[in-house]
Amino acid sequence: MGEAIPPAEALEYLGSRVGEPLTARLLSDRRGSRAWKIEGPLGAVALKANTPGDGLTRDKAVEMAQEDEHLLLLTAAGALQAGYRVGAGEWAGGRWLAVRWIDGAPVWGAFARARSLDGNLPSAQQWLLGVARTWVEELARLHMAGWAHADVQPTNTLVTPDGVVAVIDYALACGPGGGPRLPYRGALTHTTAPEVARAILATNDDVHVQAGPSADVWGLGASLQWCWTGQRPVPYEDDAPRAAKLGIISKGATLPLGKVRPWPFQRFEQAIAACLAPLPGDRPSAAELAQLLKEA
Numbered sequence: 647m648g649e650a651i652p653p654a655e656a657l658e659y660l661g662s663r664v665g666e667p668l669t670a671r672l673l674s675d676r677r678g679s680r681a682w683k684i685e686g687p688l689g690a691v692a693l694k695a696n697t698p699g700d701g702l703t704r705d706k707a708v709e710m711a712q713e714d715e716h717l718l719l720l721t722a723a724g725a726l727q728a729g730y731r732v733g734a735g736e737w738a739g740g741r742w743l744a745v746r747w748i749d750g751a752p753v754w755g756a757f758a759r760a761r762s763l764d765g766n767l768p769s770a771q772q773w774l775l776g777v778a779r780t781w782v783e784e785l786a787r788l789h790m791a792g793w794a795h796a797d798v799q800p801t802n803t804l805v806t807p808d809g810v811v812a813v814i815d816y817a818l819a820c821g822p823g824g825g826p827r828l829p830y831r832g833a834l835t836h837t838t839a840p841e842v843a844r845a846i847l848a849t850n851d852d853v854h855v856q857a858g859p860s861a862d863v864w865g866l867g868a869s870l871q872w873c874w875t876g877q878r879p880v881p882y883e884d885d886a887p888r889a890a891k892l893g894i895i896s897k898g899a900t901l902p903l904g905k906v907r908p909w910p911f912q913r914f915e916q917a918i919a920a921c922l923a924p925l926p927g928d929r930p931s932a933a934e935l936a937q938l939l940k941e942a
């Protein structure tokens with residue numbers, strides 16, 4: 647393992663974008679890659695780079711190049727704001743990628759108040775509906791362009807202080823192109839849709855499983871239920887092998903929301919239940935769900 651300092655090649659590039667002097671703060675260090683907040687007098691970015699020397703380096707560098715390609719394609723398709731992608735390139739240890747900084751908190755932390763047993767206030771209800779609506783609107787933009795995010799989960803979703811969601815991490819997204827890519831084999835287990843779980847279990851590790859928009863909708867429902875109730879939506883032992891967890895998920899049953907919710911909130915519960923329909927065709931589209939959540 648190298649030191650957790652950002653690649654010099656990236657800093658040199660970013661100096662011309664956010665200005666000098668730069669400060670770097672390590673945000674995460676996991677699964678073969680690291681992320682930093684890089685800040686200068688003109689702005690801030692999130693910088694990701696693969697971590698050399700941990701055995702995952704090649705795949706992670708390829709994944710980072712793949713995410714850059716996804717950002718370029720999604721921006722060209724109008725599904726991502728121009729300017730979200732700040733830059734990307736090679737460094738001595740692999741690849742780096744920089745995106746515009748979003749001032750927000752991951753969903754688990756942002757939901758702390760809503761999760762508390764005495765959180766049932768009109769303001770919390772409005773806030774929850776706003777988070778769900780802006781989250782599903784982000785997904786709807788991707789889906790309109792023929793993409794699925796394919797890693798919808800609480801840590802890939804930032805909630806700004808005014809309750810607006812920004813979706814991040816496009817590394818595993820599944821697009822309409824069909825060109826060469828790293829085979830998609832699901833992302834976080836807890837937010838993997840039943841049909842994706844089934845496809846993964848039925849195929850070899852080198853086979854690409856194309857996640858569809860309705861798998862994102864399931865992942866959204868699973869994330870909302872998880873962060874609001876404090877319990878993952880599909881019950882299984884923590885230390886069960888991944889294949890066993892996927893086997894349970896593929897059966898389609900989730901914890902009954904009425905039993906695990908911190909307080910009753912029919913409208914929100916209905917939206918979550920609709921997302922978690924076992925059959926993809928029974929789930930609302932992201933656009934339909936956005937419309938539903940907009941209606942007073």
Ligand SMILES: Nc1ncnc2c1ncn2[C@@H]1O[C@H](COP(=O)(O)OP(=O)(O)O)[C@@H](O)[C@H]1O
Nearest residue numbers: 673674679681692745746747748801802814815
């Ligand atoms: N645009 C962004 N704004 C703020 N923080 C970000 C941004 N992109 C990523 N991060 C932070 O960096 C972490 C890792 O980024 P992510 O793209 O999810 O990569 P990975 O999951 O592959 O490590 C995120 O969990 C988040 O805390």
Ligand SMILES: [Mg+2]
Nearest residue numbers: 801802814815
């Ligand atoms: Mg991530």
